[in-house]
Amino acid sequence: MKKKILVVDDETRMRILLSDFLTAEGYEVIEASNGREAMNTFCSMPGIRLIILDVMMPELNGWQVCEEIRTISDVPILFLTAMSSENDEIKSFICGADEFIKKPFSPSVLVLRVNALIKRIYGEEDIIEKGMLRIDRTCNMVWETHDLIELSQTEFKLLMYLIQNEHAVLSREQILDNVWGFQYDGTDRTVDTHMNRLRIKLKKSNHYIRTIRGIGYMFEVM
Amino acid sequence: MKKKILVVDDETRMRILLSDFLTAEGYEVIEASNGREAMNTFCSMPGIRLIILDVMMPELNGWQVCEEIRTISDVPILFLTAMSSENDEIKSFICGADEFIKKPFSPSVLVLRVNALIKRIYGEEDIIEKGMLRIDRTCNMVWETHDLIELSQTEFKLLMYLIQNEHAVLSREQILDNVWGFQYDGTDRTVDTHMNRLRIKLKKSNHYIRTIRGIGYMFEVM
């Protein structure tokens, strides 16, 4: 699924410019022409990954919108401003901005910084591909070469932990701590049972999960 | 009804390329190989929603066509040009262009920009089609392959929210906030009940609404 970016600017031309470049880069752009509209859109549309916010706007200005957003969300915010005083920059960071770009700016540089920011904040991609497996972290779904595999929450978390530690041998204790949590105090044979269930569901790719006798398990695509 | 796009270029290869990509995207493409033909076609065929115009053409060039079109219509115009000087870009905007793409370009990027331009100019569709569902937002009516489905207000709003967030997993809390409003403070099981009512009414298409156990619901046409 495309990552959504909310662009907030009262100038139509600026919204169009940003929208074009970001859309071409593969983002889904949602536009708002003022602070009030931005707040409404942000609250009603889930999954917005980044807000690009003009400082100078009528009614609510950028800083005010930023403060209001910060009361409900930690979504990354990138400020766009025509002014360039150092105070403004400091003010932006104080009220919770993650980036700050001065107008005029080069659109391609802005795209680069947007990409970098999103990668920095969200880290991994939403879609992970390993061998014949495709995993969508946003909706807990896994496909094995086009076939949807339905995993329970525990199985999904277990698979994610294995994949994130590919090539590493993981003890049952490590797995329990990270998938079940430190407070868990059951048998470590529970891990074996779930590993078995996972292997059954990963029909063709179950050999990715290897047993390391005497130690634990390891995920490896070969 | 499909949206008509007039593609004007003297190179046959280019017309075919554009026509293929835009047709695949669901547009109806009308071709013209020079400025004069473009003017004639535009005047004789009503309902053209966008013109893609090559700048370098024999007889009437793109800018001249654009100026002539602008005397009779505000239809959005997208320029395509092999040249890349900043002056040309400025000249294009002055004579009334809405977009400007330099050759060579990626056809899929062009399609994205065409979609964005049309959406921006004409706004959202009143009629939404998803799989076997047809939804008219102006009168809150829904059809499932010719059969009218009578939904209550809540059910309609719920369906719209699901469709507007297709492919996204929505938690019960998100759904309550957006369909019922933030001030609502009942059980989140209300969502389940309404989801059930919706599924009963969407007889043949109720599998579009998927339960994501432990998380919430997701709308997806497959």
Added chain:
DNA sequence: TACAGCTGTAACAATTCTGTGACAAAGGTA
């Protein structure tokens, strides 16, 4: 008033998930 449709809630049913124990199978060693 009577009535019909819509809504939210609670209760119960159905389904799915989870951890555990028991036993089978496999691996390793003397």
Added chain:
DNA sequence: TACCTTTGTCACAGAATTGTTACAGCTGTA
């Protein structure tokens, strides 16, 4: 081989989640 350790597999009971239904309150209308 015999023996012990480790892992795989399965069944089951209880927990958690979701589906479904009934019902009471509410609204607007005839």
